[in-house]
Amino acid sequence: MFLPILGSQNQLMKETYSNKLLELNEKTKAYGLILTKEDAKHVIEARTQTLNSYERIELGLNATQKIVELFSASPYVNSKNYVSIITEIQEIFYYFKNETNEKVSDDDLINIIHKYFDMECAGSIQLLKGKMEEYAKKTRMEQMNQELLDEGKDIYER
């Protein structure tokens, strides 16, 4: 079947995305963080794998770009853990995109992850995952309550 070649699958697109990440070095070098070509390729490759394993499709690189920009300013990120933190956060982001049933916007979700990472979790990925599980659970409960309320309202209005 004829379908558009979606961004992350395309070799040419992967290169374009890698270059976009390298452009961010201008901003991140202020924190002493620089991605090499290899690093950028690695981050994009990890992104593709994460998207595949969580069965998601993304058009554009906005989420990863935002993660790089935000987390490079974190006091818990240094040149040794920079690449691994970015790929881990990327994975956490897509995982919780699914877990929150698409109800939280990209920006909000990245900001929440960032807030937990820098504050309560003090840069611990392990703690962050636990915190995010709690957050997703709370979000789903709120959604469920809202749906029940709407359903009730629906029946009442009928």
Add this chain to the structure above:
Amino acid sequence: MKDNKKQEVVVKFKIDKKKLNKYHYTNSLIEKAVHIKLLDTGDLLTIQNQLENCLIDLIMKKTNGESTSLPADETKNLMNSILYSLDMYFESIPNPDDAVYQLKTQKISDLLHKGTDIVSNMYNEVKNFYLYIVKRRLKVPLDCYHTTIDEGIPLFLKHYNVVFSSHIISTTIDYPLAIDDWEVCGVKYMHTYLKHFILETNFCKIFGNEKIEKLLNYFGKKIRMDYKLELLNIFELTYYNAVFMLLAGSKVSDLILTPYSSEIVIKKLEKLNNTEMETAIREVTHLLLTELNITDETTRDYIFECLPNFAARLNNNRDNHSLDSMLVAEIEDKKKEKFSIFQSGKEMNEKTFRKVADTINNIYDAEEKADYIISNITSLYDFLDVLNSDLLYEGEYEVLFSKLSDYELAFLVKYLYYEDMRDKTENLNKIINRNVMYDYEWQTIFHDFLKNLKREKMDDIEKCINEIDYVQLKFN
């Protein structure tokens, strides 16, 4: 320059519209165009990139611009919705070569808009069809016909999404049409469905509601089922019988054959071979359309489209010596006014039933208990309620059953083995010799009770079963 190029495309290459896949039109068109080199790799890449942009736009719309990613199945769904709208647009272009030219020279997003407009217009037409059929429906008690109008179609109208899921109809349509293409999806399916639904309904309306209901009643009696609950097509039944009426030399508007005219038709059809059958049915159909003054081309075409299937069924039934099964003729009402305790059919109210149940509970003699039930229960519904309520003990059930008449036992048999008895090949003896797991104690005891009856008694009950109408089993 562009016009010259267009001419060149049209003259040099020709894509046969009929050979394109009507269920995946855009894909099929592009594949064919690539195959005959109307489109090259560069064109294909441009089309793909443009489609990707359309998809991004749609994802942004769907997420209110708050997310750039979606679960894969949702993204595929959006892509299918885009392709569906494009299918609708390209299909509307008479010459596929022109469609390819537009693919090469115009923005896909513009073509998509045009497709979405077509989908949207079709959706509005479906709404109008619906409003029409609500007022013009047949007044016959066939459940699936009415639930389709009252539930199926409104649900579609409520949930159909022209932009995000144009290829999906989130509803269930129960009523089967004579011609129905389930491969078609989205609004196009509903559009065709309702067009045919209206056409079939209007055809039946020529005969009037009363005649159609009578036809259905005789049909139900003939096949020994409560037709009201079945998924059957009224149009086919009407069209077939109208043809049979003409074959019998009867007045077509009467619609229902007499037993005698039914025999004449069978004799005539039995002699025909496959080719003669189709020719004969075609001739009579022409005659039928003239008699009924049907001049509308769409209706005529539809009926002729149903004809091969009609002829094939006749051929098949002729070979199996079962032509009779396709004809609906009057059936003499042989039902004798037999007495049964269920005769009045009047159900007790909750309070009265509770009082009767309390009394039954307080009687300790089996004979006395059975007599009390027989003289106080007047409907099958209440009788079954007593049996289902654990008011009797093992031996007491047998005493009660032994006090019932053959006719009353037949009621219970027909109730309990409703599904099995619809098939004429199943007789009571066969049914009770099976091992069956029942939900209630009384049912198991009743099964064993029947098993122990003498052959003659069983035959008598079986005769009574045939006299009981399904309507008599219906609870209010």
